[in-house]
Amino acid sequence: MCAQPPVIETEGTIYKGTFLRNNTVATFYGVPYAEPPVGDRRFRAPVPIKRRHGPGKTVVDASKEPNFCIQSLYGPTATVHGGAGSEDCLHLNIYVPPRVLRSRPSSAKLPTLVYIHGGAFKAGNPLAWPFDHWVEQFPDVVVVSVYYRLGIFGFLSAPNAKGALDYNAGFLDQLAALKWVKENIANFGGDPQKITINGQSAGGLSMELHLVANGGKQTLFQQVIGQSMWRIPLMQISETQAPFDFIMGEAGCNIAGYSNVQKIDCYRGKDIPTLMRSSENAMIKNSSWTPYPVIDGTILPGRPTQLINQGKFSKVPVLVGATTDENFFFTSSLQTDFNMWWPAMTNLSAIQQIYPSSDFANETIRAQTANGETMFRCPREHVAEAQTAAGKSAYAYRFDSMNPTQQGPPLVGHSAENWWMFRGVNTVENGTYAFTPFNSTSQSTFAKELLAYWVSFVRSGDPNVHRLEGSPIWPKWENGYVGGSSASPKGKRMVLKEGSTTGYRGKYQSGSRAEQEPAKELSRCHAVDALAPNLHI
Incomplete structure (x- = not known):
């Protein structure tokens, strides 16, 4: 039916994807929404993606499953340490019904779902939560899943550190992804004025954070689905000095006389194994720290439950819930x-x-x-x-x-x-996962x-x-x-x-x-x- 791979051409970029599920879903894997956060960009806010070529259009091979973000130890009782993945991970997977490719995609204006995965802000691979079967069953939506920095790469914090890092870099990744979707999803058949964001667990907490971000005055989405909106205490930046010093000490960067800025500059130059060892030791040995978002006073001006109590949140339709024995x-x-x-x-x-x-x-x-x-x-x-x-x-x-x-x-x-x-998925450590097929009509029908x-x-x-x-x-x-x-x-x-x-x-x-x-x-x-x-x- 669709012999050639799906292609979407914009003013400056050509995206070459792949077909899934007997050509019923056009999938564009690993579409970059920001520059790789490596080198001097480590621990800093994402930089919007730029065209990498001179004359002519940038060609993006979106036919292969992308690298996931570096995974961290999921908890102090985990049996496997983190470290799998890549720093070059600021990508999106986009699932599109093929019919939008047969005409001008921007005329389709399909409602768009943007999914932000869970994993305690430490782990998670969007490929474990695929959406090709969603679009196959309901070819009237476009779905986008987001990769964002996890663990120490996304949530390193310290007082008096401006200039050396940007607080909540992983959450800033989510915002950058939503901005990219708002500006570009029409090229994939989506409607930038009809965006629903959806997240579960840490993704559910992310939904609350997006509702209160920037004082509850957002323009990047119109609806929210919050699944198991994980409610935990979030630190003020002023509370992060002790765990920060512990992490720096584990990496050899808690040097006498160094300011926090100098310590971070030292830490930025360490290799990934050193970063993983230092941050995971902090989770195991220093129970006062885990890589969660912090209250930065600007993007996140306060703790979400208190802000919602004060009416300082974005007013949008919501679908929200939890499991029975959560x-x-x-x-x-x-x-x-x-x-x-x-x-x-x-x-x-x-x-x-x-x-x-x-x-x-x-x-x-x-x-x-x-x-x-x-x-x-x-x-x-x-x-x-x-x-x-x-x-x-x-x-x-x-x-x-x-x-x-x-x-x-x-x-x-x-x-x-x-x-x-998600087709009987169970996630495992370090970005791995496994699917168990449904074994009865009642299972498959309930999923539908x-x-x-x-x-x-x-x-x-x-x-x-x-x-x-x-x-x-x-x-x-x-x-x-x-x-x-x-x-x-x-x-x-x-x-x-x-x-x-x-x-x-x-x-x-x-x-x-x-x-x-x-x-x-x-x-x-x-x-x-x-x-x-x-x-x-």
Whole structure:
């Protein structure tokens, strides 16, 4: 059907891609959006991509899977250290329905989804979350996935370091990618005025950060999908001196008499193994540091929960949610969890009152509920309520189907939806991943149901307009209470769950349904959100 590779020609550049899935998806891999952040550009803001040739057009070979960004140790209990990947990684993968190539692409104006991956800002390879099957199933969208710097390369911070580094370089990469999409996606058939950004886990926290960036006055997107919006305390730059000195010491750059600028200049010249060893030792030996975004006072003027509480966020339609048993660690102690994740809150009496032992069957469930709600589940209601109050549409969900390949307790844990949305993917260390084929009609149909809801929201701002036939109506979020009673929230969310093929003549019966927001859960979340200054969120 499409014998020649797909080509898109712009005023200054020719992009040569490849076809996937029996020529049903034109894919452009590794499209650069910024100059390689190497040499003197290491730890600095991305530099917009420039034409590298003189007369004539730049030719970009976008037919091969690109390098992913250098990976870091995922956590202090990980068995494999990081280091795989490349510094030259500021690329995009763009998935396009081939029909836009048959005419003038800029006339297509298809809604565009931009996906920002998770991985704790330390790991992640966008190829683990492919979108070719999305575009094959729904050839009315363009999808872009973003590579951004991770770990020490994206999130090195120190006080009094201006001129030597740019704070939150990895987040600046995301902004640069969105700017490139805004300026160039029309050439690939996308509509620059109809961009939805989507992220899960660290990508979900990125969604919150984009909502509050630059004082909540953004022009780079029109809608947001936030999956498991990871809510953690973010440091002020002034708080980063001690971990910075530890890292410099591990690399031999914590030299007496050196300013922070001189230490960074020393550090910039080290090889990648030295950078990895020093930063990973900091994560293992110095629990006060992990490579997360920091509050820089400009791009990120404050902590996201507090800014949203103050109304300082971009007002846009949202689709937001979390998994049923969302959590990171499964301890039996509320105090252990909060000392680990929110050490600034030294007096836990307020949290203990929000989560009294009498409300839970045992201390393990109490701890998991308090940690899971504070970190992942409450941001769902928080963002939905804020956007609804601002007059924007909000849709909330609870994802309730396990990753059937997971090990451990039978829970619908963190990232469970990724298995269903991305062809049975499980990610491993250092940018590797593996796919498990679906083994039943109910699995494959539920996956299609999920994608239909997501793509419908991208296309129309409403997950119902283009939903899969037989899927239930997803109610719009409502604030307040029925009759003013705090026992009856108006808010409803969609429970997303695998169905069965036990219906008439084996027809698939959706397992998804709408449910009322539980009053106790909403009350707890309101109380936790009010503690944002104490939790540093």
